[in-house]
Amino acid sequence: MNAIQTHALSKQFLLHLQGGVRIPVLHEVEFHARFGECVALSGPSGAGKTTLLRSLYGNYRVGSGALLVCHHGQMVDLATATPREIVAVRRDTLGYVSQFLRVVPRVAALDIVAEAARNVPREEARDMAAALLQRLNIAPRLHSLPPATFSGGEQQRINLARGFIGGHPILLLDEPTASLDAENRDIVIAMIREATARGTAIVGIFHDAVVREAVANRVHIVLPHQEAA
């Protein structure tokens, strides 16, 4: 069953400050991912992989076409959904791990992760968060600190823990291993495989060929707009 699917999805950016320049990025994209599979978005730099991933999350507005997400067993079109519906889809169905952690001042790493847990009491969420951080090699002494001063790799692992703790049925990953060493990369590979084995649909951008080959069941090629047209 398709977890997320597009039909003739197009997206262009109109830059008013640059004299109304139009930058077409996605042209009638047909994409789908099923529950239990991991689809890697692949293609040359600048082809629109990140634009497609952000569009799938509803972060970029759909220009034209449909973006269907299986939410509580029903297909919801995020192209026409209200902001409140998109908030509900993101809460219950659609998770996203950005490339960089957006730190919240003063909030401890453990709480940043714990507050993304779903349908569990606060204490249990904190235990889950601690276990996830531990698994991702974030030392317990760091759990109570705000991650603003952490290294890039540590921040990325906190971001991953935040993305995985919710157990969303669909998970979008933007370069989840970009700042990680081999050991932590292998842990993330294992987490992605466990998630797909549980039935999670994963769509990701993985520049690291080792990661891509280890996790992807299928590759979706994204070509620059001119070549695709």
Added chain:
Amino acid sequence: MTDDRMLSASGLNLRFGTVPALVDVAAELWPGEVLAIVGESGSGKTTLLNVLSGHMAPQSGQVLYRAPDGTETDVHAMSAPMLRALHRSDWGFVHQNPRDALRMGVSAGGNVGERLMAQGSRHYGDIREAAIAWLAEVEIDADRVDDLPRTFSGGMLQRLQIARTLVTHPRLVFMDEPTGGLDVSVQARLLDLIRGLVARLGIAVVLVTHDLAVARLLAHRVMVMQRGEVVETGLTDQVLDDPQHPYTQLLVASVLAA
């Protein structure tokens, strides 16, 4: 979707002389939702807040408030005592300048307790206990409960105002630049506090801010205003990451990255 909107405003117009402050503005809010109104000074965002909260009457248009029992009332058709009662019970208002809301000659605990007394609480011990609990909630030490607000720093005053506002458990709070004029570190603490309290208590908030980072941190949805008009509205991250209107693109492009 069932219509459980808490606040719905439509066709709001207001001019100050020749200056348009609100031009055919519509807004809606659902329970537990945080809506940010952003724009530069003079864009009409504070005027909109004052009209939505009943403090200022529009020249045309209406603002409907749906009470928990489902009855809907036009905020601007209410009698003054009814509106005051609403502001004392279901609603709260956090001003940019805490001195506009606090009584500077009354102790911190008194400032918080006063709202409870206005609601009918009479038991002194209970009121004092609630006041101390709320001071702790906003990270003010219990041993400051009898101090006058004028001995407090700007950040503490703002936290005291928030305690005073939330002690009566409002379901809708209006906030006008709640972190304006504070040092960045004080601002961060306050934002974190507001964010935590709003999420935990499930309060609906209409927040006016010129700071897009504040909107991103706190709000589910944003409305962008320019010269009294709402030029763009939508999901916060959509509006900030993929702005459509020239003015929104300008606002987003003008933010200095630290």
